[in-house]
Amino acid sequence: MPDSAEYHKIAHITEEIAKQYAPDKRTAIFELQRAADDPNRYQITTTIPRAWERFQQLLVDNHIADTKVTINLLPDTSVNGNASGIVNLSVANLRVAPRNQAELASQVLLGTPVDLLQKRDGYYRVRTPEGYIAWVSTSSITAKTQLDLRQWKVARKVIFIADYGHSYSAPDEQSLRVSDLVMGNILVEMGKSSGLIRVRYPDGRIAYVKSDLVSPFDEWLDTLNPIADNILDAAKTMMGVPYLWGGTSVKGVDCSGFTKTAYYMNGIIIPRDASQQVLAGQFVDILSADTLDTEKALRNLKPADLLFFASGDNRKPDARITHVALYLGDGEFIHSAGTVRINSMLSGAANYGDFQTRTLVAARRYIAQTDPALQPISQHQFYTLEKHHK
Incomplete structure (x- = not known):
């Protein structure tokens, strides 16, 4: 039988640690689960190593054997060493739990890099560039090795600047569509053909986009002027x-x-x-x-x-x-x-x-403010190589 008194002690310690180290569950995780094979053993899933260290100390202080609780530090082994991914749908839905019926928490756009933290039931738990953590279908993300991600960062890319549009399977607007596109989507540029831009999706699909609907990503970043009018x-x-x-x-x-x-x-x-x-x-x-x-x-x-x-x-x-x-x-x-x-x-x-x-x-x-919560894309580690950071 489960030891309910011990569980409540551990749950209380977990709650205290979460308040201190992970007060916003949208951006940090410190969760307690019972072990599937033993109701008297537990697992902490967290994104914060120092929170686990403090948790272990509190177990000792409360005379609870630290062998009762194991840690699952994210990213964990379920992502097979691929700690990054790139969104491959025009708009991917992030949910509060790894199931289709779960509440929609947020969305991420095509070409957005994300951290892969965990894989479960056909979903990835991801962290977005603004630090938001939620679950997204694995079909919406292409997992990347560190080398893959580096290649994506240095590749010549375009950003979709029109409100809405499509990409095509051939350099012909009458050809079969590959997908829809929305403002802010990012694709790798592969060249030009018949007035269209040849592009590559994160999952390797090749398509064509009207050239007047996109802008070279680096040029777009260089010309941005985040003033009120814009x-x-x-x-x-x-x-x-x-x-x-x-x-x-x-x-x-x-x-x-x-x-x-x-x-x-x-x-x-x-x-x-x-x-x-x-x-x-x-x-x-x-x-x-x-x-x-x-x-x-x-x-x-x-x-x-x-x-x-x-x-x-x-x-x-x-x-x-x-x-x-x-x-x-x-x-x-x-x-x-x-x-x-x-x-x-x-x-x-x-x-x-x-x-x-x-x-x-x-x-x-927000305009002209220096605040770690307000991050220029041009300096963000998800989009640029570290040597380019300011």
């Missing part, structure tokens, strides 16, 4: 895109997926969720006595600042963040709510309506 221009290209919980592409976006995409298309990787985004950037004062001060907000806010909301009226500024928008100026903001649309915080405006259902509790400025 970020808002990217945001406005998504006007009318439907809301999709977990969505981060022009096929459908949630509120934070929308802000993430607007900054990504200007070369900046930002945190995934609104509750993470509010922790980054520079504080912008918009409250007086814990309540929105519209005059102060209009005075202090700048275009492309992020606005953070709690659900319902009269919420405190420390309320749970449930929504995020991009400030346009003159009291207006653009956000994904039903669809991507523009609303106003000014009660006399015709597009004020949606503002009444939310409480604006915080604002942050």
Whole structure:
């Protein structure tokens, strides 16, 4: 029979360690499971070696034999030594658990490198460039050796800059389609043919893309200027895109997926969720006595600042963040709510309506801020060789 008292002790220690080393399960893992073959033995799965070291010390302090618990440090042996992968679908769905019915947590775009942490039941547990950890179908990812990944990093690539399009099996737009493509997809360039670009997918498929729908990736990075006008221009290209919980592409976006995409298309990787985004950037004062001060907000806010909301009226500024928008100026903001649309915080405006259902509790400025949570693609280790880092 399982020793329930011992289990509860171990579970309590696990909880304490997780609070200290992995407070956000979206970006760090410290999990306890019972061993499949022995109910009195346990396994810790974690991404944090130092958390395991502290856990072992607490076992000793609580007179629990450390042989009772083993560690599964991620990445584990299930990925067969391939600790990296590249997304090979236009948009791959990340889920909170390794099953098709699990909640959609986020999405990643074609050509995005990810860390492979674990493989189970036809899914990879992956870490995205912004550090988000979730499960994605193995059919959506091409596993890569370190040499493969290095070759991908140095290869000449193109990025899809149109909203939506397709690739073709021959240099002819009437030929069979290979896949759909969305804004932000990245492919290896193989040359030109009949006005189209020949490209290679991460899984080796060869296709052709209209040349005016893509830009050389390195040139695109070099010409990016993440100023307010450019970020808002990217945001406005998504006007009318439907809301999709977990969505981060022009096929459908949630509120934070929308802000993430607007900054990504200007070369900046930002945190995934609104509750993470509010922790980054520079504080912008918009409250007086814990309540929105519209005059102060209009005075202090700048275009492309992020606005953070709690659900319902009269919420405190420390309320749970449930929504995020991009400030346009003159009291207006653009956000994904039903669809991507523009609303106003000014009660006399015709597009004020949606503002009444939310409480604006915080604002942050990302432009020109030095913050480890705001990472230029051009300096990110997932996309570049280490010797090019700044």
